[in-house]
Amino acid sequence: MTPEQRYLFDLKGYLVVRAALDAATVGQINEIIDGLEKLTDEQSAERGIARQYRGSDSLYATVAPPPPERLADYDTPALPCGEPYERLIDWPATIGLVQELIGEPMRLDAASFMSRNPGGGFRFHHGYAELLPYCQYAFDDGQFKCVSIKIGYALTDVNVDDGAFVVIPGSHKSNFTNPLVGQVPDLSHPLVEAIPCRAGDAILFTEDLSHAAVENRGAKTRRTLFYSYAPAYQCRWPNLCDPADNFENHATPGQIELVTRPATFVPA
């Protein structure tokens, strides 16, 4: 990381890496999604890519119904979707940054794909004062020691009105619970910052940051990949890090280590 990247991540709790994915990779990934969306739910599930449809709940907000001709909002695990998804496990533009932010042996603990239609939004969640230990932002002895770093890769252009990712910069150090928790973000609030992206951009953030997504008021369905990393002593999120059956036959040693490594405890 450059000195400015280190300063800004410590200050705000996130970093944007513009054009982290090249256009060809974004194209390959979207092409696979287009193909998968032609399958029924059952056919997709048979490939290990079960769709989990999202309705309005404490985290997700359906502000308006999705367009009838499209699949409803859904998530799937990412790794079984194909080789381009596996390449992102240790993608050169981001993996070094994640390693520096976690600061010790780490693992991929989740990788998921999200499809979000117009009418949806994400409610605010997290923040340092929530004291969620698996999200903790920490910086000691001149080093980052975060325990959850997520990367959101934009697969479509996301302007503010398209349901942009939203954060409260600095909330990864907040001593007070977030009064906006559970709310769909209101961009007129002076603490709230939207992060519009182009397809291929990556947003790295500590999970301790208060984050959300504004209501998607555009016409496009927003596609995002989330890859989540944690120290190797932490477990995986259930059903979100299972690779394809033949993963170890073609993955690199680095990818295998990040996905299947046993628990690593740094010695005293």
Added chain:
Amino acid sequence: MTSPRTTEEEAFNLKSGAKTGQISHEEKHFFDIAGYLVLENVLDAGRLIEARDAIDRIMASPTNGINDPATGRYGRELLNVIESGGVIEDAMAIPRVLPYVEQFVWGRQHRLVGSRAILRSPGEAVPLNQGGAADPRRHARYRCCGNGQFRCLMTTCFIAMDDTGTDNGEFCAIPASHKSNLPHPYTKMKLRDVAPLESIPLPAGSAVFITENIAHAFCPPAGGPQTWLAYHYGPSYMMNLPGCNPSTKTLERTAADPIKTHLLLKPYYHPITAQRKTNG
């Protein structure tokens, strides 16, 4: 045998009032994250006119007790301006402002440690200081504990005497920099090129209340000269800024006002007898 759990506040007679306060959860959350709060209209139009007249007078002829360093680095500065009395003195104890001092410093154990009037002409900017852990000024430290209590060291209320706007003399800051673990890398950069710097324009009569630990600056005025009043508050044991000791005359003048008297108490760690509690 276990002894009953107690706290310093319970064991002694501290009565700092630090656990009470009138500030909302939203404002505490905002200040804790951003490091500043905007307080609109702390001086109404009439008081503003009085203040401008008073500043014009003391700039032209600093009265006794007001210190006028020969050259200010970033404009002209007068120190200890409460000596002029009137609205400049009253503005150290604005009822809208003091609850923030109490909340963010140490309850009742706060005091005024300095007052300034600052005049900047076009072209005169104040450069960006370091904030957070890289700030060499230990007296500026920000502190807020996990139980939601603040114990900031120096805080400052800057009151704009003129309208300021974007690229026109406004206060600017890097929000959240009071908690930065790292030095900012913008020391040789023009203010407008510092990406995380946020412009906070204020109309005349409004104020920004800050922890001194935030990285902040002032843009140069674009049109004519602009004036600010600055009131610095600290915990009860903080000494006055150099050149800001209140005169006997000022102490006598304010003696009938309990709020001003409290603000101008000599530095102390605890009120006398606070650490002695009689039973019953």
